[in-house]
Amino acid sequence: MTANATTAAAPRAPSAWSARLAGMLGHGDIVLAMGVITILVVLILPLPRWLLDVSLAFSITLSVLILLTSLFIQKPLEFNAFPTVLLLATMVRLALNLASTRLILTHGHEGPGAAGGVIEAFGGFVMGGNFVIGIIVFTILVIVNFVVITKGSGRIAEVSARFNLDAMPGKQMAIDADLSAGLIDEDQARARRTELEEESSFFGAMDGAAKFVRGDAIAGLLITGINVLAGMIIGVGQNGLSFGDAAETFTRLTVGDGLVSQIPAIVVSIAAGIVVTKAGVRGATEKALFSQLAGQPKVLGMSAFLLTALAVLPGIPALPFLLLAAASGGLAWHVRRAAHVRDDASTDAANAAAQPAEEPITAVMRMDDIRIELGYNLLSLVNTAQEGLRLTDQVKALRRQLATDLGFVMPSVRIQDNLQLPADAYVVRIKEVEAGRGEIRPAMLLVMDPRGDAIPLSGEQTREPTFGLPAMWIDPRLREDALFRGLTVVEPSTVLTTHLTEVIKDHVSDLLSYAETRKLLDELDKNEQKLVADLIPNQIALGGVQRVLQNLLAERISIRDLPTILEGVSEACGHTRNAVQITEHVRARLARQISDMHTGDNGYIPLVALSPDWERTFAESLIGQGDDRQLALPPTKMQEFVAAIRNTFERHALAGESCVLLTSPGIRPYVRAIVDRFRPATAVISQNDVHAKARIKTLGQI
DSSP states (O other), rough: OOOHHHHHHHHHHHHHHHHHHHHHTTTHEEEEEEHHHHHHTTTSSSSHHHHHHHHHHHHHHHHHHHHHHHHOOOOOOGGHHHHHHHHHHHHHHHHHHHHHHHHHHHHGGGOOOGOOOOHHHHHHHHHHHHHHHHHHHHHHHIIIIIIIIIIIHHHHHHHHHHHHHHHHHHHHHHHHHHTTTTTSHHHHHHHHHHHHHHHHHHHHHHHHHHHHHHHHHHHHHHHHHHHHOOOOOOHHHSSOOOHHHHHHHHHHHHHHHHHHHHHHHHHHHHHHHHHHTTTTOOOHHHHHHHHSSOOOHHHHHHHHHHHHHTSTTTTTTTHHHHHHHHHHHHHHHHHHHHHHHHHHHHHHHHHHHHOOOOOOOOOOOOOOOOEEEEEEGGGGHOOOOOOOTTTHHHHHHHHHHHHHHHHHOOEEEEEOOOOTSSEEEEEEEEETTTEEEEETTTTTTEOOOOOOOOOOOSSEEOOOOTTTTTTEOGGGHHHHHHHHHHHHOOOHHHHHHHHHHHHHTTTHHHHOOHHHHHHHTSSOGGGGHHHHHHEEEEEESSHHHHHHHHHHHHHTTOOHHHHHHHHHHHHHTTTTOOOOHHHHHHHHTHHHHHHHOOOOOTEEEEEOOHHHHHHHHHHHTTSSEEEEEEOOHHHHHHHHHHOOOOHHHHHHHTTOOOOEEEEEETTTTHHHHHHHOOOOOEEEEEEESSHHHHHHOEEEEE
16 A cells, blocks of 8 residues: 555656746746846855856856757747847856856965866866966957957848838838738738837847847956956965966966856857848748758859869868768759759649649639729829828728728728829729729829819819819919918829719619628627527528618618617518618618718708609509519609709709708609619608607708
């Protein structure tokens, strides 16, 4: 039983230690803080020799860990904590320098082991018993670190930081262009911007971090000189050593201490150089170097020839050069053979195919939902440097505006050039069909007089492409004069964006696809998903909901209040499946929203009512039942109605009123279908669309 108990208890020890280690790593912030505090304590309190040996071994291990990490990272940003790590490593070495200096000056007269076994080993092994050799080796290490590695790494970091900062606007513009063109989504664009900012900050920090290594090298040189002079003074003056013994003892200890600190410093400096030189290299360091240095068989063959030529020169040992020549020639033959194998495999694969791969027909059939085609003179609207005036920025703002106003997420807009267009022309296409066209002057400003008077400036007379209003293109230097005269001044990109806005609002119902409808329903809150599950497909198909939403959008009614719309659809499905009648019921549920849409600045809805005679005429002209119901109005009556609508609304428009036509609920869809053909901007509502608390003012009658 005792043996069994011992066997069962044995595995618990590793688990307990693992749990403790995991607990320490889980509080990494506390561990790091304690480490920094320990460094500060070392600067004040003396260290025993055994603890100094452990600390020096830790310093060497840390530097090797940093070097290996820099070798295996794929790109510099994977080690973006390097500046902080470099500062901490430098602090550790300086603190250990001070601790070893205290031991050397205090106990140096006792012998070579006065500052611990690590310093004694480095001093004896590197110097070979001659302190002059040690001084020379230490000086060379400091020069290599200070002049070559540190200075080169700092220069590369400085240039990389400057170039990254200069290239940031262009890279940001490229990200915005890809986002507007639909090549990437919002999350990808945000990730690319974040990576761009981190890259710029990293190289800027590396530029400053190089100064740590530079200062460490200078400090090591000064500390070594101070230790030698002070040690000789203390040894001769206080400990009674002869000048020769004091020089040899303290120089050996000091140089050993300098080597222990400078070797990790050189390792960290090399790591810094590797990190900053990987700015344009992808992949681990060994893959990048071997694939580029050993990837050209011609270069390897020429190197083998040169080494062979050197081997036959008189006085030069032939064996090393012949061995290297054989290795270079064999590697060249291997690389060339591998390249031939790849080429043969590619040729066989190409010959095995009966016909070359063709582009799928489905790729040709794909259509852009929204596309803007620009003449070559308008490409500057996409690449303009001024933030907020770029066409891509305004398209992004338009997508947000439409989502807020209509509750509909506009599809991505593709912007491309079209050399067949005039230089200053543009075309807006909705599903490959031209929906708008205009001309703008990219280097000028468009001005309009809101009062409709003639524009008292010199420029090019034109018409605003969206609404056809009289306008003028003027020189940008006349902006202040135009604003002083009370004229409306519009940037060229804004002119195009305004036109695009109206085109999209006119065709927004066509852009609401089946997939977009499904996405709108899926993004509803969890509390509303029960309503969706009860409604679709038990009461109505998803295509029916899509049709209702399209009917609302066709009259520019926002569908943001989707739960209320779905509730109205559910109620209407109890007595009809006709999409038009369901839409009319939903409009009644949205009466408060519709009334608010048409309330003017005076606080009331300006109405023009349909007379009882016309109400009766329309009602009697409806034929058919249910889904087959349609309007059969005689042509003479149709012309009479169109003339009456046009005259009445133009008369009120001249008086400054934007009127709304009021009809009965039963005939409203049919009246709207007629009015939409010649006055699409005129709103047609029924009595059910007027909220009970809305203020109305009847201005006339048809």
